[in-house]
Amino acid sequence: MLSERIQQIHTEFESDISKVSDLKELENIRIKYLSRNGLISSLFDELKNVAKEDKPVVGKSLNELRNHSTNQFNVLKEKLESTSSADGEKIDLTLPGVTKVLGSKHILTQTLDEIKIIFKGLGFSVFDGPELESDYNNFEALNFQPDHPARDMQDTFFISKDFLLRTHTSPVQIRVMNSHQPPVRAIMPGRVYRNEAVSSRSYCMFHQVEGLYVDTDVTFAELKGTLVSFARQFYGEDLNYRFRPSFFPFTEPSAEMDITCYLCHGKGCKVCKQTGWLEILGCGMVDPNVFGFVNYDAEKYTGYAFGMGIERTAMLKYGITDIRVFFENDLRFLKQF
Amino acid sequence: MKISLNWLKEYVDLQNISNEEIISKLNMSGLEVEDVVNQNEIYKDFIVAFVKEKKKHPNADKLSLCTVDTGKEELQVICGAPNVDAGQKVVFAPIGTLIPKGNFRITKAKIRGTESCGMICAEDELELSDDHGGIMILENELKQGTPITEALHLNDVILEIAITPNRPDALSHIGVARDLAALFSLKFKTPEIKLPSSHKKIKDSASVEIEDEINCPRYSAKVLTGIKVKESPAWLKEKLKNAGLRPINNIVDVTNYVMYETGQPLHAFDLDRLSKNKIIVKSTKEETFFRTLDSKERKLPAGTLMICDGEKQVAIAGIMGGENSEINSSTKNILIESAYFNTSSIRKTSKILSLTTDASYRFERGIDPNGTLYSAERAAQLIFEISGGDILEGAIDVYPERIIEKVVELRLNRLKKLLGYEIPEQKVKSILKYLGFEIAKENSGSLVCKVPTFRPDVEREVDLIEEIARINGYENIPTISKINITLGEKFDELEFADRIRNAATSLGFFEMINNPLQGEKSASVVGNKIRVLNPQSADMMYLRTSLIPGALSVVAKNNNVGEKDLALFEIGNIFNQKNLNSAINSFDDFIEKQTVIFLVSGKSSLKKWNSDEKNFDFYYLKGLVDSFIMNISLDNVLNDSYYHNAESIYDISFCKSYENTVLGSGGKVKKEVLKQFDIHQDVFCFEFDVELLKKIPVKEKHFVEPLKYPKIVRDFAFVFDKNISYEEVSAFIKKSGSELLKSVDLFDLFESEALGGNKKSMAFTLEYFSESRTLTEEEVEKEFLNLISSVTKNFNAKLRGN
Ligand SMILES: [Zn+2]
Numbered sequence A: 001m002l003s004e005r006i007q008q009i010h011t012e013f014e015s016d017i018s019k020v021s022d023l024k025e026l027e028n029i030r031i032k033y034l035s036r037n038g039l040i041s042s043l044f045d046e047l048k049n050v051a052k053e054d055k056p057v058v059g060k061s062l063n064e065l066r067n068h069s070t071n072q073f074n075v076l077k078e079k080l081e082s083t084s085s086a087d088g089e090k091i092d093l094t095l096p097g098v099t100k101v102l103g104s105k106h107i108l109t110q111t112l113d114e115i116k117i118i119f120k121g122l123g124f125s126v127f128d129g130p131e132l133e134s135d136y137n138n139f140e141a142l143n144f145q146p147d148h149p150a151r152d153m154q155d156t157f158f159i160s161k162d163f164l165l166r167t168h169t170s171p172v173q174i175r176v177m178n179s180h181q182p183p184v185r186a187i188m189p190g191r192v193y194r195n196e197a198v199s200s201r202s203y204c205m206f207h208q209v210e211g212l213y214v215d216t217d218v219t220f221a222e223l224k225g226t227l228v229s230f231a232r233q234f235y236g237e238d239l240n241y242r243f244r245p246s247f248f249p250f251t252e253p254s255a256e257m258d259i260t261c262y263l264c265h266g267k268g269c270k271v272c273k274q275t276g277w278l279e280i281l282g283c284g285m286v287d288p289n290v291f292g293f294v295n296y297d298a299e300k301y302t303g304y305a306f307g308m309g310i311e312r313t314a315m316l317k318y319g320i321t322d323i324r325v326f327f328e329n330d331l332r333f334l335k336q337f
Numbered sequence B: 001m002k003i004s005l006n007w008l009k010e011y012v013d014l015q016n017i018s019n020e021e022i023i024s025k026l027n028m029s030g031l032e033v034e035d036v037v038n039q040n041e042i043y044k045d046f047i048v049a050f051v052k053e054k055k056k057h058p059n060a061d062k063l064s065l066c067t068v069d070t071g072k073e074e075l076q077v078i079c080g081a082p083n084v085d086a087g088q089k090v091v092f093a094p095i096g097t098l099i100p101k102g103n104f105r106i107t108k109a110k111i112r113g114t115e116s117c118g119m120i121c122a123e124d125e126l127e128l129s130d131d132h133g134g135i136m137i138l139e140n141e142l143k144q145g146t147p148i149t150e151a152l153h154l155n156d157v158i159l160e161i162a163i164t165p166n167r168p169d170a171l172s173h174i175g176v177a178r179d180l181a182a183l184f185s186l187k188f189k190t191p192e193i194k195l196p197s198s199h200k201k202i203k204d205s206a207s208v209e210i211e212d213e214i215n216c217p218r219y220s221a222k223v224l225t226g227i228k229v230k231e232s233p234a235w236l237k238e239k240l241k242n243a244g245l246r247p248i249n250n251i252v253d254v255t256n257y258v259m260y261e262t263g264q265p266l267h268a269f270d271l272d273r274l275s276k277n278k279i280i281v282k283s284t285k286e287e288t289f290f291r292t293l294d295s296k297e298r299k300l301p302a303g304t305l306m307i308c309d310g311e312k313q314v315a316i317a318g319i320m321g322g323e324n325s326e327i328n329s330s331t332k333n334i335l336i337e338s339a340y341f342n343t344s345s346i347r348k349t350s351k352i353l354s355l356t357t358d359a360s361y362r363f364e365r366g367i368d369p370n371g372t373l374y375s376a377e378r379a380a381q382l383i384f385e386i387s388g389g390d391i392l393e394g395a396i397d398v399y400p401e402r403i404i405e406k407v408v409e410l411r412l413n414r415l416k417k418l419l420g421y422e423i424p425e426q427k428v429k430s431i432l433k434y435l436g437f438e439i440a441k442e443n444s445g446s447l448v449c450k451v452p453t454f455r456p457d458v459e460r461e462v463d464l465i466e467e468i469a470r471i472n473g474y475e476n477i478p479t480i481s482k483i484n485i486t487l488g489e490k491f492d493e494l495e496f497a498d499r500i501r502n503a504a505t506s507l508g509f510f511e512m513i514n515n516p517l518q519g520e521k522s523a524s525v526v527g528n529k530i531r532v533l534n535p536q537s538a539d540m541m542y543l544r545t546s547l548i549p550g551a552l553s554v555v556a557k558n559n560n561v562g563e564k565d566l567a568l569f570e571i572g573n574i575f576n577q578k579n580l581n582s583a584i585n586s587f588d589d590f591i592e593k594q595t596v597i598f599l600v601s602g603k604s605s606l607k608k609w610n611s612d613e614k615n616f617d618f619y620y621l622k623g624l625v626d627s628f629i630m631n632i633s634l635d636n637v638l639n640d641s642y643y644h645n646a647e648s649i650y651d652i653s654f655c656k657s658y659e660n661t662v663l664g665s666g667g668k669v670k671k672e673v674l675k676q677f678d679i680h681q682d683v684f685c686f687e688f689d690v691e692l693l694k695k696i697p698v699k700e701k702h703f704v705e706p707l708k709y710p711k712i713v714r715d716f717a718f719v720f721d722k723n724i725s726y727e728e729v730s731a732f733i734k735k736s737g738s739e740l741l742k743s744v745d746l747f748d749l750f751e752s753e754a755l756g757g758n759k760k761s762m763a764f765t766l767e768y769f770s771e772s773r774t775l776t777e778e779e780v781e782k783e784f785l786n787l788i789s790s791v792t793k794n795f796n797a798k799l800r801g802n
Helices: A002-018 A023-034 A039-049 A055-082 A107-121 A149-153 A171-179 A220-235 A288-293 A310-318 B019-027 B173-184 B234-242 B250-262 B343-353 B358-365 B372-387 B412-419 B425-434 B461-472 B495-506 B548-560 B618-631 B671-676 B690-695 B726-736 B777-795
Strands: A132-134 A163-165 A184-193 A205-215 A241-248 A251-260 A277-286 A302-309 B002-004 B032-038 B047-056 B064-069 B074-079 B089-093 B109-111 B114-116 B157-162 B207-210 B218-225 B267-270 B278-283 B288-292 B296-300 B305-308 B313-316 B334-340 B396-398 B406-411 B438-443 B446-451 B566-577 B590-601 B603-605 B639-641 B650-658 B661-669 B683-689 B712-721 B741-750 B759-768
Touching (some): A002 A055, A023 A039, A023 A055, A107 A184, A107 A220, A107 A310, A171 A184, A171 A205, A171 A288, A205 A220, A205 A277, A205 A310, A220 A241, A220 A251, A220 A302, A220 B412, A241 A277, A241 B461, A251 B461, A277 A288, A277 A310, B002 B234, B019 B157, B173 B250, B173 B425, B173 B461, B207 B396, B218 B278, B250 B267, B250 B372, B278 B334, B288 B313, B296 B343, B305 B343, B334 B372, B343 B358, B412 B461, B425 B438, B425 B461, B495 B590, B495 B690, B548 B590, B590 B690, B618 B661, B618 B683, B661 B690, B683 B690, B712 B777, B726 B759, B726 B777
Antiparallel strands (some): A132 A163, A184 A205, A241 A251, A277 A302, B002 B157, B032 B157, B047 B089, B064 B074, B109 B114, B218 B334, B218 B396, B278 B305, B288 B296, B406 B446, B438 B446, B566 B590, B590 B683, B650 B661, B712 B759, B741 B759
């Protein structure tokens, strides 16, 4: 009989405590069940009437009930106390927390960082070079012959007859090769300038990452392998790629690398001009004339070079359609990344 | 360049190859197809229609109400063209047709209350030309209902190909066809020349003399007499239009046609307008003026290569002919010029005159010096065919020194070494032959090639390797999946800048990137600005001398869009000329260096439900700069100093220095400077010289055992004279305390009337401890009392009641 009572009081307790929502109600529970005159105490009083042989079993379950309900009570008490002020009033936990402003790097820096991490992982060093360059480093030593229409490919801001704002990061190749002997494996990020009318698609200044690897057995096949590895790490594993012949005075053979347009997955859309392909970089094998300018033995060494625009890369990746937004530094833009 | 697929098919048999394959192969061989216009697709819905009746629109004077017979039905169509009339055959766009110009679809429309079921088209609407003078009126024989793709032969595919500057040979249909023949291993043929004989000899009617052989190595010419200048036949006009050219007359059209066929620019002179029937090619000795056939008077500098007749200048060589010798409707006899000019001479003149023509574009890239005569004869043949006349016997061909083919040896192992895979020798030879390279000799392992003169870009072995790689397809070069990494020293010259960025962002700053090209106002705020010789606009005429003006512009821009609370940084290069009066001739004439700017303005924290708002102020900036320095591990190394310089852009400022070198400075920007930038809130900024910062040796870090013994802390507050600085007091306390006094911290500062007008109260917390033992209250108390009395004495300060 007592064991049935125990069971019944257990059920009652569970039901009562589940309805408690404040400390006052909880106190009522304590009085009803756990106080000296409470229901559980009264059950202990009845224990003496139980048959001797049943005592250990019933006693055990009674102890269990007491421990269980005391526990339940304590847990809930702690919970209710922590959400109430000293006088028992409820705290509004939904009030906003205190946040710290976290700054952020410019999205172009973040994009460059991603590119840098990949190439550093492939054993590349990182070099820097000046933006106000000599005509020699920017054009002549890169095999742009004077008076050649190839110079028209890059509209130039001139500072004087022999100095200009670099039109690409390629002059850093010349600087690195002049100061290091092969093997040279490096990327050279930086800011470049073009005297082109400012529009949503072109700006008078932008950023590039140049890459260079010169050693005794560098092949076009390795160039392809390295750049495909980069593209897969940067744009995603499942892309297709193609290398198309192109022309740069400082590489021969030269190529442009396209990857599957990841907006339309190659089906053709506005961004890829319905071709299904996106051009991501220019590259090629270092022209022997360039080796001549830096006194490398063009018979002994071969090398590859590549260059990509960071703005273009970021625009593709983040769906930005107007290049000017990068340089307006509107806080509402900066905070998005 | 616009290339017509139908036209290409005259030189290479592309019958069994789809347009898609052709386009893809061109793309994959370096002739990038930028745009494709498939006329069959674009014009598929346009038909020939008959205008049966024309009435005036009831509600609009300038509109006509036409009844149009499409062969199937009669429709009411409203037309605004003045030249529309009953009885005409016209181009008709039925409902649903997509109009190329403007890319819009024809729908059933009500115009001024009357229904219109389609459109009668003008040339510009079909993008056949820019002509919007009126609707196109077609030949009367055409049957209504015929698709215009058939009726007007609009069944071509036009490719817009981007030709890289190294490929002058591909600026012609024959050049592109030659590549296609190589790509598809197809037969390639050029038009055969068969000229009718004449009993008149050319040398009796004209002569050519080259005075400047350097700039004009070859001049070929043909003469035709008794020709008739008239409109070109339809086939010729169609071809030119498809290539993007405007037909003019049969003579000019043929010269243009041959240029687009062979790549050789030609010029036709009216022979009767050439004094003494003579051509002299020479460079000018002094500045002259010349009226080109576009009726523009042009100033030519000395040294311009000119075509002259017996007494006057008649053309700017290789660029544009003159008005004085131009073909006109009464021309009967012509001289066709087909010359080879020095590439850089043409480029120089074209640049000086800012005049680029189809001819100059090709000449400056380099045409085939050995193709001049062929093109002259080709033009003579075509002119004879379409306008009659007499092609005089023989040719004028002044070619003092023949330009011969370069000989280049190709080693097959070098090909493999560079590309990383082997191409069979047979394939290599076949590609070379298709491209016009003659294999003069075969050695074991190498081929000695004669480079055709239409390929001026091929000079070396590596150029041949590119040709082979390109035609064999880059897709056939393996993409290897393994590379060797050299275990040498690695460099990262941008690492320090990265550390700065990380420090700045962790302090809540957002990075900006500003254009280093600035207007005069911004570039003049500090430093010696450097000017761009050919700026794009006045507001991008100078290089920035500091990051401050750019940053201030950003504040103004953001304030304008309601962003008032700003914490920004930028890391970038600034440029200063060393000597304002000398030009930049070497790297010693200017300084380009990297700096970083931190800028705060507005509120540092906004009003929240549990806190008040706070503005950025001078001390906030100071603290940020200190935190930054700590972040890049230069704390305890740099010193603060304070100065006031009337010319500074700051009202109040401070510097950070290392030993005696100032590394950076900043402060509260003067109101008058802010006004220039149209900023109406306080701005605090600090600019560091990154190059200097980078050079400072960072104190090496060593582990210090955490303190094992308790600290004893004491506070005191004194009333000081107002002019005594915090720095003085804290330095004195540190100096006066024993080695047990480990830190001195200002925790309160105030002034009040109760203290007296020129007094202030400063309260400090002092921390005492020892690394080796537990201090007793007594010894600290003794020291603390000593300190109180020395501070009292030294500053004549008054201890505030405890
Ligand atoms: Zn796409």
